[in-house]
Amino acid sequence: MAIPAPDHRTTHPPIVAATNVTKVYTRGSGPGRFGRLLGRSEPPTVEAVSDVSLTIQPGEIVGLAGPSGSGKSTLLHLLAGLEVPTEGSVQFQQTDIASYSTRRRTRLRLEEIGIVFQRFHLVDSLSARANVALPLVELGVGRRKRRERATEMLDRVGLGDRLGHKPGELSGGEQQRVAIARALVTDPALVVADEPTGELDTETGEQILAEFRRVATERTVVLASHDRETLAIADRIVRLHDGTIVEQGDE
Numbered sequence: 263m264a265i266p267a268p269d270h271r272t273t274h275p276p277i278v279a280a281t282n283v284t285k286v287y288t289r290g291s292g293p294g295r296f297g298r299l300l301g302r303s304e305p306p307t308v309e310a311v312s313d314v315s316l317t318i319q320p321g322e323i324v325g326l327a328g329p330s331g332s333g334k335s336t337l338l339h340l341l342a343g344l345e346v347p348t349e350g351s352v353q354f355q356q357t358d359i360a361s362y363s364t365r366r367r368t369r370l371r372l373e374e375i376g377i378v379f380q381r382f383h384l385v386d387s388l389s390a391r392a393n394v395a396l397p398l399v400e401l402g403v404g405r406r407k408r409r410e411r412a413t414e415m416l417d418r419v420g421l422g423d424r425l426g427h428k429p430g431e432l433s434g435g436e437q438q439r440v441a442i443a444r445a446l447v448t449d450p451a452l453v454v455a456d457e458p459t460g461e462l463d464t465e466t467g468e469q470i471l472a473e474f475r476r477v478a479t480e481r482t483v484v485l486a487s488h489d490r491e492t493l494a495i496a497d498r499i500v501r502l503h504d505g506t507i508v509e510q511g512d513e
């Protein structure tokens with residue numbers, strides 16, 4: 263009789279889990295003059311994510327899909343501890359992120375979670391190497407070790423010959439690779455990426471996806487995207503609409 267392969271989704275505790283998570287944003291601090299004229303007393307609110315529950319196991323690549331405004335970035339930010347939920351909870355390695363102080367949450371994010379933002383978020387005045395080393399500065403790692411580690415990471419993404427270039431002297435794909443190197447420099451357990459190929463041409467996008475596949479052999483990856491090719495690298499697609507999960511399954 264064939265022995266079934268172990269299912270990593272059920273045999274390990276989740277790396278990150280959202281339980282009945284809702285995130286409400288308030289636009290502006292009050293109704294304003296026109297709002298008052300219209301008889302509004304409360305500032306307008308947007309429920310960006312509504313009652314979402316999602317469990318992510320170590321080693322998975324999960325794709326967040328859905329139209330613009332469906333809540334992908336917000337959910338990604340909640341899973342990465344960049345935002346706290348209005349209702350519900352997010353547990354990272356089985357601890358509720360909201361129970362942490364802001365300082366501890368920042369440290370957790372720096373040590374365990376690598377984030378690749380939609381528009382890279384690189385510091386224009388710093389070299390590629392200094393950008394990659396930034397999380398290590400925040401963690402208090404010494405200068406020599408930082409330089410070594412940042413150089414090693416840039417080598418890994420094929421930018422060993424661009425260490426001293428500033429973001430403005432790099433192509434979009436190269437900037438994205440610097441952002442990936444920065445997200446990986448602390449050796450995080452979880453990497454989240456928002457539209458990692460959004461601004462890239464097809465060929466560069468393919469190189470970046472190959473990089474993510476490599477990244478995912480050692481860690482968990484959650485990526486939000488509109489792009490079918492990008493989502494194709496995921497083991498599982500979670501589809502959002504108006505802040506709720508409308509479909510979850512294997513791709």
Ligand SMILES: Nc1ncnc2c1ncn2[C@@H]1O[C@H](COP(=O)(O)OP(=O)(O)OP(=O)(O)O)[C@@H](O)[C@H]1O
Pocket residue numbers: 287288289308309310328329330331332333334335336337
């Ligand atoms: N900081 C914020 N303040 C107020 N509203 C916000 C904020 N961030 C997001 N929203 C609103 O929440 C909803 C979900 O936005 P979100 O960015 O999560 O969607 P998305 O699926 O990532 O969209 P896109 O694919 O266009 O990036 C939208 O209606 C958006 O306008």
